[in-house]
Amino acid sequence: METLPVPPVNPPSAASSPSSATTSPPPIRVLVVDDQVLIRRGMSLLLDAAPDIEVVGQAADGVEAVAMATQLQPDVVLMDLHMPRKGGVLATREIAAALPHTRVMVLTTFDRDELVFDAVRAGAQAYLLKDASEDEVLDTVRAVHRGESRLTPQIARKVMDQFRLLANRIAQEPQAQDSGGQHHVAAEVSTTSSAPPAAQAPAAPSPLAPDPLTDREAAVLELIAKGQSNRQIATALHLAEGTVKNHASRIMQKLHANTRTELAVLVLARGNSRRDGG
Numbered sequence: 001m002e003t004l005p006v007p008p009v010n011p012p013s014a015a016s017s018p019s020s021a022t023t024s025p026p027p028i029r030v031l032v033v034d035d036q037v038l039i040r041r042g043m044s045l046l047l048d049a050a051p052d053i054e055v056v057g058q059a060a061d062g063v064e065a066v067a068m069a070t071q072l073q074p075d076v077v078l079m080d081l082h083m084p085r086k087g088g089v090l091a092t093r094e095i096a097a098a099l100p101h102t103r104v105m106v107l108t109t110f111d112r113d114e115l116v117f118d119a120v121r122a123g124a125q126a127y128l129l130k131d132a133s134e135d136e137v138l139d140t141v142r143a144v145h146r147g148e149s150r151l152t153p154q155i156a157r158k159v160m161d162q163f164r165l166l167a168n169r170i171a172q173e174p175q176a177q178d179s180g181g182q183h184h185v186a187a188e189v190s191t192t193s194s195a196p197p198a199a200q201a202p203a204a205p206s207p208l209a210p211d212p213l214t215d216r217e218a219a220v221l222e223l224i225a226k227g228q229s230n231r232q233i234a235t236a237l238h239l240a241e242g243t244v245k246n247h248a249s250r251i252m253q254k255l256h257a258n259t260r261t262e263l264a265v266l267v268l269a270r271g272n273s274r275r276d277g278g
Helices: 037-048 062-072 088-098 113-122 134-145 153-177 185-192 215-225 230-237 241-254 260-275
Strands: 028-033 053-059 076-079 103-108 126-129
Touching: 028 037, 028 062, 028 134, 037 053, 037 134, 053 062, 053 134, 062 076, 062 088, 076 088, 076 134, 088 103, 088 113, 103 113, 103 134, 113 126, 113 260, 126 134, 126 153, 215 230, 215 241, 215 260, 230 241, 241 260
Parallel strands: 028 053, 028 076, 076 103, 103 126
Antiparallel strands: none
């Protein structure tokens, strides 16, 4: 019987070795929330077409959004505001409280001042209008997932205006207290304002309060206000990323802020108040 030669088995090359292959990061898991079916499905198709994004669920209102977010624990929730049963602001507040690692970005047709302000106060990391471009939506999802905050210039102006109003009310408080029998200005404004309680002066940090931050915390806050991520701040200030996270947590506690977006607009308001002579 003739024995056929057995060809040598070549060992796998380093390039084809599974251990040496570079693994891509997991996709950004997104929950899409909108009461309009066409918008919800269209947005899901747009996001799913991106190689680094995966839509894990769709919700038609705030009740479904909270339940699905609790079950799926997505990285990002794309949230509409005006919906039946439970609106987007309340749903955002509940998700932010229960799921600290899930970030909410608002995508809506409504840009009324009180809605913008309430969404930021509730914990939204970004606020876009539905006329935003496809690239802008995708870029914002990625930025929010990185821990950054995004506001369009139009929305940023509205949030700024709200904080400026609060600053003016607080600046008038000493005058009201020294006026001898006159009504307290801030109290009078808050009782006649049509804005929801979350947008009234007692619930917000004072832009004119003395700055309780250390020099290092102030430097970190300045970069947060510019929308930089923890990693970018760590590189700029030559700090460990964990140290930056600790600074950011202490800053939020000291300034009574719930999100990095709120910190950013607070910094802008404080700057404007000082330039206006506050």
